[in-house]
Amino acid sequence: MPSKDELKRRAFEEIDARADEIINLTQTILKNPEPGFRETKTSHLVASKFAEMSIPFKAGLALTGVRAELVGGTAGPTLAILGELDSLIVSEHPHADPTTGAAHACGHHCQIGMLFGAALALMQSDVLSELSGRLVFMAVPAEEYIEIEYRDSLRREGKIEFLGGKPELIRLGEFDDVDLAMMLHTTSAPEEKQLCISGTNNGTIAKKIQFIGRGAHAGGAPHLGINALNAATLALTAIHFNRETFRDADTVRVHPIITKGGEAVSAVPADVRMETFVRGRTIEAIMDANRKVDRALKAGALAVGAKVTIQTIPGYMPLMQNSSMAEIFEANSVSLVGKENVGHVAHRTGSTDMGDVSQLMPVIHPYVGGASGLGHGADYVVEDYQLAVITAAKALTATAVDLLADGATVAGNIIAGHRPEMTRDEYLKFMRNLATEETFESE
Numbered sequence: 014m015p016s017k018d019e020l021k022r023r024a025f026e027e028i029d030a031r032a033d034e035i036i037n038l039t040q041t042i043l044k045n046p047e048p049g050f051r052e053t054k055t056s057h058l059v060a061s062k063f064a065e066m067s068i069p070f071k072a073g074l075a076l077t078g079v080r081a082e083l084v085g086g087t088a089g090p091t092l093a094i095l096g097e098l099d100s101l102i103v104s105e106h107p108h109a110d111p112t113t114g115a116a117h118a119c120g121h122h123c124q125i126g127m128l129f130g131a132a133l134a135l136m137q138s139d140v141l142s143e144l145s146g147r148l149v150f151m152a153v154p155a156e157e158y159i160e161i162e163y164r165d166s167l168r169r170e171g172k173i174e175f176l177g178g179k180p181e182l183i184r185l186g187e188f189d190d191v192d193l194a195m196m197l198h199t200t201s202a203p204e205e206k207q208l209c210i211s212g213t214n215n216g217t218i219a220k221k222i223q224f225i226g227r228g229a230h231a232g233g234a235p236h237l238g239i240n241a242l243n244a245a246t247l248a249l250t251a252i253h254f255n256r257e258t259f260r261d262a263d264t265v266r267v268h269p270i271i272t273k274g275g276e277a278v279s280a281v282p283a284d285v286r287m288e289t290f291v292r293g294r295t296i297e298a299i300m301d302a303n304r305k306v307d308r309a310l311k312a313g314a315l316a317v318g319a320k321v322t323i324q325t326i327p328g329y330m331p332l333m334q335n336s337s338m339a340e341i342f343e344a345n346s347v348s349l350v351g352k353e354n355v356g357h358v359a360h361r362t363g364s365t366d367m368g369d370v371s372q373l374m375p376v377i378h379p380y381v382g383g384a385s386g387l388g389h390g391a392d393y394v395v396e397d398y399q400l401a402v403i404t405a406a407k408a409l410t411a412t413a414v415d416l417l418a419d420g421a422t423v424a425g426n427i428i429a430g431h432r433p434e435m436t437r438d439e440y441l442k443f444m445r446n447l448a449t450e451e452t453f454e455s456e
Contacts, residue, residue: 017418020143024134024410028403031133035406036398038062039126043108043395046100046115046122049155049178050167052077055098055125059152062129068136068150075173075181079152083136089146089421090428093188094409095196095367096128097121097156097178105391118393120199120384123401125152127197127381130406135413145421148413149191154178156366158328161219161288162272165326175444176219177329179366183373184441192428194370195338195377195412197405199395201384206356207400208346208408209380210339214332215264215292216299217364218447221324222269222310224248226317228276228283238281239319242274245285248313248321255305263298264362267291267306292364295331315455322452327444332361332368333434335375337427338412342379345411349404356380372434375427377412381405 015023028035038058045054056077063070063081070081077098099121104114132150135141141148155164155178164176175181182188200209224245229238252267259265269289275282291306293299307323314321346355358380367378383401386392395401416424435443 015143017414020140020414020418021411023137024140024414025407027134027137028130028406028410032399032403035126035130035133036402038129039122039398039402042122042125043117046108046110046117047098048102048113048115048160049099049157050076050164050173052098052154056152059098059125066132066136068132074187075154075178075185077154078178078182080187081132081150083132083141083148085144085146085148085417086142087145087420089417090192090424091147091149091190092413092416092424093149093151093191093194094128094131094413095151095153095194096124098125098152098154099157099178101157101389102159103389103391107394118389118391119157120393120395120401121156123199123395123405124196126402127405127409128152130403131409131413134406134410144414144417146417146424151182151187153182158217158219158290158364161221161326165221175327177366177369180327180369180444183369183437188370188373189437191374193338193375193416193424195409196367197379197381197409199384199401200380200382201386201388201393204356205358205380205382207350207354207382207404209356209358210343210346211361211379212334212359213294214361214368215266215294215364216296216331216368217290217292217328218299218303219326219328220289220291220306221326222287222289223322224285224314225320225322226281226283229281231279231281235281238283240281240317241285241319242282244313244317244319244321245271245287246313247316248310251309251312252306255309258305259302260298262294264294264360265292265298265302266362267302290328292362294360311453314453318455320452320454322450324450325447327447329364329366330368330372332365332378333371334377335427335431337430338375338377339379341415341423342377342408342412345408345415348411349407369440372440373437374433375431381408
């Protein structure tokens with residue numbers, strides 16, 4: 014029986030031999046960015062690659078998701094390796110689509126490259142036969158929580174229920190047979206070094222808000238109107254006045270925007286729209302902040318005699334990472350890049366729908382360097398594809414070998430020792446209970 018180190022060596026040889034092909038695939042996706050639930054070209058490319066590799070797959074999951082599967086030499090648990098299909102919309106980005114403004118300003122194209130690198134390595138017969146269980150490769154849509162209006166229209170049409178890819182795949186049962194999951198994300202932060210072991214992340218909920226006032230001539234008869242923009246402005250101020258009540262330890266983030274401020278400068282604004290996220294480290298912190306935001310929105314309407322409709326939309330759950338899986342990934346990271354090049358981050362205040370998966374099973378969501386600029390910004394670009402894709406694919410591959418070789422004893426012990434926060438049914442009930450819409454009338 015070959016050792017784990019020998020299996021990793023065999024797997025790495027395949028990744029190195031096909032490095033140019035893997036990077037070319039990654040850069041093809043970079044040049045064809047598509048936002049969430051619209052990733053048709055990217056999804057087709059992923060499906061065609063799985064077909065070319067003769068790996069059985071399903072496509073069209075949650076509109077654009079693709080799931081492929083490999084079966085090891087003996088029975089055992091199922092490990093999912095995930096990559097995200099979608100881009101952001103950053104029209105100033107050097108690789109933005111000139112028509113849509115879509116751009117990979119977060120590095121998701123690298124995730125698909127490393128996903129294929131790991132699949133190419135682990136499907137080798139002299140590697141796969143020594144693993145116990147199954148390997149699932151998921152190309153997941155819509156991680157970036159953007160275009161809320163468009164996604165909500167998909168929901169109203171019955172095409173999706175949840176506005177993020179992984180929650181939707183959970184709903185569809187695509188994680189029902191998965192026991193552990195992992196993925197890697199690019200980073201540009203120098204302090205996170207070449208490979209980074211990450212801890213927790215904020216969760217989030219989304220809100221769509223509409224203030225309704227009464228239109229009137231802004232110059233001739235403003236006293237006959239009810240200014241919905243004033244209501245929204247007061248609500249924004251009331252939200253800000255609540256910030257001192259957010260505990261530092263809860264890392265609450267509330268960042269509203271006005272998406273419609275009125276119809277014309279000559280008319281008292283009668284229809285004003287806002288969107289916001291409410292983020293926090295725990296579910297309790299999110300719900301506390303959410304109540305305060307709702308109270309502030311109603312206060313703005315009350316102050317000027319307007320009406321406000323508040324739609325609360327399930328977002329992403331807080332991310333919790335499995336310490337045993339993280340230790341395995343860290344050991345492989347040290348082997349690949351050296352201890353001095355491995356960083357650590359305890360908590361991130363951004364959000365990811367990998368948090369939803371983490372409520373159900375052991376997961377890790379570490380980071381890999383190779384990028385520069387500010388995440389989600391026009392200057393965020395991947396410069397070192399050897400690190401961001403090839404080394405990343407090796408880190409995922411080596412971790413998979415450690416988990417599933419030798420009868421998958423390591424994976425089995427992790428699963429046995431893990432107590433999920435929720436069952437799938439409990440998760441779906443919680444998410445559905447979050448979805449509310451209420452109208453507050455001041456008079």
